[in-house]
Amino acid sequence: MRLTPEELRARKRRNVWIALALVAFIVLVFATTVIRLQQNQADERALRDAVDGAPL
Structure with missing residues (x-):
């Protein structure tokens, strides 16, 4: 076929x-x-900061 x-x-x-x-x-x-990776990392950082700053 041509x-x-x-x-x-x-x-x-x-x-x-x-x-x-x-x-x-x-x-x-x-x-x-x-x-999405950047957003997940930012969310994880914010959660870690919130847990670290919470009163014990």
């Missing part, structure tokens, strides 16, 4: 958009993970 030059260009363009979408998804997942 593809025409137009079909080859369309396939290449489609593959580029799929690659860009995949990279964008990976960046989104990474950023979400980093933000």
